[in-house]
Amino acid sequence: KQEVTQIPAALSVPEGENLVLNCSFTDSAIYNLQWFRQDPGKGLTSLLLIQSSQREQTSGRLNASLDKSSGRSTLYIAASQPGDSATYLCAPIGGFQKLVFGTGTRLLVSP
């Protein structure tokens, strides 16, 4: 059974810092991996989808990497802003198209 761990569980930084959020998963037989953000009381917003054939995917200040063999993905956030404050979730996509989620990293960026 796929298990997903996200480290750190919480992170508080001043505005402008570059950040690294980590995601590890136990079953490397995945197709893709997706990163989301969730604001309090809201649904999930898709940030990036990394296909298994890719090693990196970039969108604006976000860059995500995927190493299937080691069961790891990393989300880099450059020049963090207060608007980046949210919970970040990763979800490897395996058999039967199911996304499996970790408990996320709660990020707070202070002005």
Added chain:
Amino acid sequence: DGGITQSPKYLFRKEGQNVTLSCEQNLNHDAMYWYRQDPGQGLRLIYYSQIVNDFQKGDIAEGYSVSREKKESFPLTVTSAQKNPTAFYLCASSMGGSAEAFFGQGTRLTVV
């Protein structure tokens, strides 16, 4: 606007009642999903459907039922058999396969 619409945003259920949560998408996606989110826990899969008139149980299907009569609709019924239904419920859809998934804004269900 294209997207996924969940309704209602808030729902209150009395003991012994069945309630139905609505999920509609206009993205022409084949696959649809229902997840449950509890404080301090990750999202857990309740049911998913890869095609109309077909659906499969997820990890926590007991006490829930679904139907998929139309491509754009995937309603979730929380039955009286679900002993702890208070949670945040999220619906998602995708093109299928390992395509990118998109989520609705969620329904918060509370037992009163």
